[in-house]
Amino acid sequence: MNIIVTGGAGFIGSNFVFHMLNKYPDYRIVCLDCLTYAGNLSTLEPVMDNPNFRFVKESITDREAVYKLFEEEHPDMVVNFAAESHVDRSIENPEVFLDTNIKGTAVLMDACRKYGIKRYHQVSTDEVYGDLPLDRPDLFFTEETPIHTSSPYSSSKAGADLLVLAYHRTYGLPVTISRCSNNYGPYHFPEKLIPLMIANALNDKPLPVYGEGLNVRDWLYVEDHCKAIDLIIHNGRVGEVYNVGGHNEKTNIEIVKIICKELGKPESLITHVEDRKGHDMRYAIDPTKIHNELGWLPETKFEDGIKKTIQWYLDNKEWWETIISGEYQNYYEKMYANREEI
Ligand code: NAD
Ligand code: DAU
Numbered sequence: 001m002n003i004i005v006t007g008g009a010g011f012i013g014s015n016f017v018f019h020m021l022n023k024y025p026d027y028r029i030v031c032l033d034c035l036t037y038a039g040n041l042s043t044l045e046p047v048m049d050n051p052n053f054r055f056v057k058e059s060i061t062d063r064e065a066v067y068k069l070f071e072e073e074h075p076d077m078v079v080n081f082a083a084e085s086h087v088d089r090s091i092e093n094p095e096v097f098l099d100t101n102i103k104g105t106a107v108l109m110d111a112c113r114k115y116g117i118k119r120y121h122q123v124s125t126d127e128v129y130g131d132l133p134l135d136r137p138d139l140f141f142t143e144e145t146p147i148h149t150s151s152p153y154s155s156s157k158a159g160a161d162l163l164v165l166a167y168h169r170t171y172g173l174p175v176t177i178s179r180c181s182n183n184y185g186p187y188h189f190p191e192k193l194i195p196l197m198i199a200n201a202l203n204d205k206p207l208p209v210y211g212e213g214l215n216v217r218d219w220l221y222v223e224d225h226c227k228a229i230d231l232i233i234h235n236g237r238v239g240e241v242y243n244v245g246g247h248n249e250k251t252n253i254e255i256v257k258i259i260c261k262e263l264g265k266p267e268s269l270i271t272h273v274e275d276r277k278g279h280d281m282r283y284a285i286d287p288t289k290i291h292n293e294l295g296w297l298p299e300t301k302f303e304d305g306i307k308k309t310i311q312w313y314l315d316n317k318e319w320w321e322t323i324i325s326g327e328y329q330n331y332y333e334k335m336y337a338n339r340e341e342i
Pocket of ligand 2: 085086087088124125126127180181182183191192193194196208209210211213215216217252276283
């Protein structure tokens with residue numbers, strides 16, 4: 001089996017590359033990644049010499065480069081992780097989100113149509129469903145929940161999902177889509193809530209919680225997400241959407257307090273800052289379909305996953321310190337300087 005994994009130098013993509021190379025020693029994994037600010041080649045260092053692995057630095061929006069890669073590799077599957085993934089950045093500059101997340105997805109699927117493919121898998125997000133109210137804990141996102149997006153990021157992901165389903169219906173492309181809740185774990189870029197709070201706490205810097213911190217996210221350990229995608233690409237039904245989530249809802253303020261406690265840092269580091277525009281209140285996935293059809297269940301309890309994650313950041317300071325001492329500093333200053341303390 002020859003699989004092109006796009007976005008494999010990012011957070012979830014790299015974890016998926018490691019998972020697949022470990023589990024399937026006879027598979028070839030080709031990572032296609034243009035190394036944006038979020039892509040990090042050093043993450044893939046441990047597999048660079050693996051004869052079953054190849055890294056190609058190109059953009060999924062570059063039709064010529066993508067077609068050339070298909071001619072060279074004749075992939076059996078494509079798993080598309082490549083995306084602009086940060087909601088706050090999409091609020092500042094939506095355009096690149098449209099290019100990569102929508103146009104890039106179309107280019108990949110055009111290549112699949114032209115050269116043939118056994119499976120095109122789109123890694124999507126629960127954010128395409130919008131949000132749920134805090135006072136209805138009985139409500140969850142199912143695959144039937146209408147698409148109803150809030151941010152330029154989630155709109156671009158929803159646009160891509162609709163294109164994927166259209167390519168299935170119109171051209172018969174063998175597609176699947178997974179919509180996952182918030183991931184956490186190793187190699188998570190420090191602009192996102194959990195790694196940002198770990199890095200700031202370790203540096204005794206303020207911990208910027210948006211608004212009151214009562215927004216709820218449904219956290220899933222990244223390895224459990226990778227296992228779900230592995231099951232879907234091998235056993236999932238073509239043309240289907242699968243929700244992936246862990247029934248692990250936590251408010252942001254709970255998460256930040258857990259991180260303070262685990263690191264022995266004072267909660268006085270927490271600062272409440274101006275809220276995110278259009279901030280989604282609550283995400284919560286109903287994973288019944290993937291459980292009933294494919295037997296998937298999350299295996300990592302949050303209490304264990306967060307400990308493992310914090311330990312990883314303690315053991316791999318060089319990885320994230322290199323990031324936060326570079327261009328990220330400009331991003332951080334720009335993004336957080338304007339957020340007044342409330
Ligand atoms: P990430 O930002 O950590 O990594 C994205 C990767 O894509 C980077 O390596 C980047 O270089 C690459 N990339 C970006 N634009 C590209 C382009 N034009 N061509 C080739 N490569 C490009 O993202 P992540 O958090 O690992 O998310 C991966 C996927 O999973 C995304 O599609 C995201 O929407 C989805 N998702 C993420 C989460 C989460 O909690 N992180 C949850 C659900 C779904
Ligand atoms: O639900 C899946 C989505 O999860 C993915 O599709 C996205 O790619 C991924 O980035 C993530 O989106 P969120 O917006 O939920 O993640 P983020 O880590 O940016 O924020 C999580 C929550 O924490 C959110 O309610 C905003 C809040 N937050 C975030 C940051 C960065 C803060 O309070 N302070 C912060 O500094």
